[in-house]
Amino acid sequence: MKRRPGVGAVQVIDSICKAEGEAALVDLFARTKCNRLLIGACQPFMYRRKLKNEARKAGFNSSMVEIFDLFGMARRGMVEPATGDWTLRAAGDVKAELEKLKFKPDLPVNTLPINRTALVIGGGIAGMHAALSLADRGVPVHLVEKEEHLGGFLGARVEHTVDGLAPMAMATDLKLKVLENKNITVHLHCEVEKSVGALGSFESKLHFKDSGENTYLHHGAAIIATGGHEGATGEYGYGTSETVLTQGELKKGLSDGEIDAGELENVVMIQCAGSRQPEGRRYCSRICCLGAIDNALKIKEKNPEARVFIFYRDVMTYGFYEQYYTKARSAGIIFMNYSLEDKPRVEMAEGKPVVKFTDPVLNEEMELPADLLVLSTGVDPEESNRRLAAAFGVSLTGDGFFAEADAKWRPIEFPKVGLYLAGTAHSPMPLRSVILQAEAAAQKAYTYLSGREVHTAAVTSMVKDALCVRCQRCVHICPYGARSYNEADNCIEVNAAACQACGMCAVECQNNAAEVRGWSDKQLMAVIDANLMGSPPPSIVR
Amino acid sequence: MDLQEGSIKDLWKDIYHTGNLHYCFNCSTCISGCPASHGEPPLLVRNLARKVILGLEEDLLMDDTPWACVSCSRCEEMCPMNVMPFEMILSIRQWQCRNDETLIPSAIVEIYKRGYTQAVGVNTELRESLGLPQLNTITNNPEQLELFREMLMKTQVVSDNDYMFKG
Numbered sequence: 158m159k160r161r162p163g164v165g166a167v168q169v170i171d172s173i174c175k176a177e178g179e180a181a182l183v184d185l186f187a188r189t190k191c192n193r194l195l196i197g198a199c200q201p202f203m204y205r206r207k208l209k210n211e212a213r214k215a216g217f218n219s220s221m222v223e224i225f226d227l228f229g230m231a232r233r234g235m236v237e238p239a240t241g242d243w244t245l246r247a248a249g250d251v252k253a254e255l256e257k258l259k260f261k262p263d264l265p266v267n268t269l270p271i272n273r274t275a276l277v278i279g280g281g282i283a284g285m286h287a288a289l290s291l292a293d294r295g296v297p298v299h300l301v302e303k304e305e306h307l308g309g310f311l312g313a314r315v316e317h318t319v320d321g322l323a324p325m326a327m328a329t330d331l332k333l334k335v336l337e338n339k340n341i342t343v344h345l346h347c348e349v350e351k352s353v354g355a356l357g358s359f360e361s362k363l364h365f366k367d368s369g370e371n372t373y374l375h376h377g378a379a380i381i382a383t384g385g386h387e388g389a390t391g392e393y394g395y396g397t398s399e400t401v402l403t404q405g406e407l408k409k410g411l412s413d414g415e416i417d418a419g420e421l422e423n424v425v426m427i428q429c430a431g432s433r434q435p436e437g438r439r440y441c442s443r444i445c446c447l448g449a450i451d452n453a454l455k456i457k458e459k460n461p462e463a464r465v466f467i468f469y470r471d472v473m474t475y476g477f478y479e480q481y482y483t484k485a486r487s488a489g490i491i492f493m494n495y496s497l498e499d500k501p502r503v504e505m506a507e508g509k510p511v512v513k514f515t516d517p518v519l520n521e522e523m524e525l526p527a528d529l530l531v532l533s534t535g536v537d538p539e540e541s542n543r544r545l546a547a548a549f550g551v552s553l554t555g556d557g558f559f560a561e562a563d564a565k566w567r568p569i570e571f572p573k574v575g576l577y578l579a580g581t582a583h584s585p586m587p588l589r590s591v592i593l594q595a596e597a598a599a600q601k602a603y604t605y606l607s608g609r610e611v612h613t614a615a616v617t618s619m620v621k622d623a624l625c626v627r628c629q630r631c632v633h634i635c636p637y638g639a640r641s642y643n644e645a646d647n648c649i650e651v652n653a654a655a656c657q658a659c660g661m662c663a664v665e666c667q668n669n670a671a672e673v674r675g676w677s678d679k680q681l682m683a684v685i686d687a688n689l690m691g692s693p694p695p696s697i698v699r
Numbered sequence: 700m701d702l703q704e705g706s707i708k709d710l711w712k713d714i715y716h717t718g719n720l721h722y723c724f725n726c727s728t729c730i731s732g733c734p735a736s737h738g739e740p741p742l743l744v745r746n747l748a749r750k751v752i753l754g755l756e757e758d759l760l761m762d763d764t765p766w767a768c769v770s771c772s773r774c775e776e777m778c779p780m781n782v783m784p785f786e787m788i789l790s791i792r793q794w795q796c797r798n799d800e801t802l803i804p805s806a807i808v809e810i811y812k813r814g815y816t817q818a819v820g821v822n823t824e825l826r827e828s829l830g831l832p833q834l835n836t837i838t839n840n841p842e843q844l845e846l847f848r849e850m851l852m853k854t855q856v857v858s859d860n861d862y863m864f865k866g
Contacts, residue, residue: 423702486722519750525702526701
């Protein structure tokens, strides 16, 4: 290695993941006369940020320090158990990394101050929770609600849940705390129309529906918690009679006394009304089974003589919620399975619904006159999600909910750093999960807001203006909205703070005018050459 | 079938008064191991449970499959919800007899003669060939058999139907 052109010194340090190894490395940082540093280690993603910080303290430009996975890269592609000498492959990798580093330009590190203010969109339980969580940490919060009052869907309609939570009381309590908190500014009856910027410095345009006025808010991070609402349906005779209603309507009727459980003899509930089928909601809303069981138990509690039938396709009382399904069965609630091909049919006779169905156990046609027919219609995403997603440059799922960056590793973040999501804005979920997500999103936002400044990725894309033909393809393809066309100066501009260096623009550009700094064509060609010349044959994959 | 007209809400209380019956979620495990499920007509334990839960009285009264049960108790061992299906089948038999005396089995005469209910006698040769000891049944104790017969005659079901023992 030492003989390769450009290499000043080679040092072997044992276990830099441990304290003594790290000390040796810091010592090396101080002593070395080289200006670029290549570190090959195993699983460096565990401590990459720490090493870069140490290098920065020792006076290195952090873009001149490259840390790569020595062991993993060499082993990748090898047949298990490893055949051949992996060290030869590793040596090849080191050569390639060297070439990349050699041609790497000295990239500037931008340090931007963080605006320690947060924007929370949605004044439901999730939004208020997240806002309070941040405000209690001393972060000024703007809470935006599109309705005229705080509370959200659940907080205004649902008195209790099956697992003993009381959303209405909870919302009232949160509302008081929010209004009392001097760190929180509440903006009612308005929507965010546009948001530009990146982590640390966003600027969002707020449109007030009443006055038609616009306000601009400056904030360092945003949490989207827009929630959802009970879906609508036209199935099973809904809307033709007062005896056909939704679970939400039944729940409200039972809690404010409009529906007397004592008078009910037969109650039929149909799950998945308009859900989990090609037309309508294609997804499972996850909370309707719990809602139906809650209502059924409430009816049984007040009137044990009533018979409650629940028609279901699959009972989704997952995790510890299974206990409520068991409890419902023990209370004598009768569960009837049906399939999408053979849905129950509802006819009206003397103003009362008659449900006709095939019992799958006895395989017999049956009919059941009901006093009440209750439909579980699932959860719909908010209409405003589409506008909001466009305003923030984030994506929605096909069903209209907000899509997280990664279901497993980044479940409450958007791909764009500084934007987080919580609650039913992400997907329908029970209240406990909503609260957990709100708390998680607030904490995640706080990890950035608690810092004073943000070091933007030194690796950003750039425009070679002489080669650029202003076709604006890069502007359209950029998933982070980092590129824009400046009409006044007739050029493409890159917002360094927003750019995440994904390289999409470099791929899209027909003229090689878009380039990611530190990933130039010259570098990559050198890497390929190094890999092909003098390295062991790449025939290890069989 | 009209579940309003043709079903009795609390039939299960009448037949099989245990809370466990309602835990049944129709998994069919009881049927999968049941030797009588191969019979004609088959004994379908799950369907019986369903009929009891739905309260299909007439249907259940006409159903003679509970009598096909061979008392092996496999369903009891396998039921994940501890419904105790075997107990349920016995309960259904009792309920049927309570409601329709023509259903009282003629086997009661056989029980009187033999002294036991299950056909354990058929395995005598097999047991011998395997070197297993002889079964200790009541037939080996004539005195106790006589005592058993006296007790049996005193039960209400026999005294009410004593015509079966004449001749």
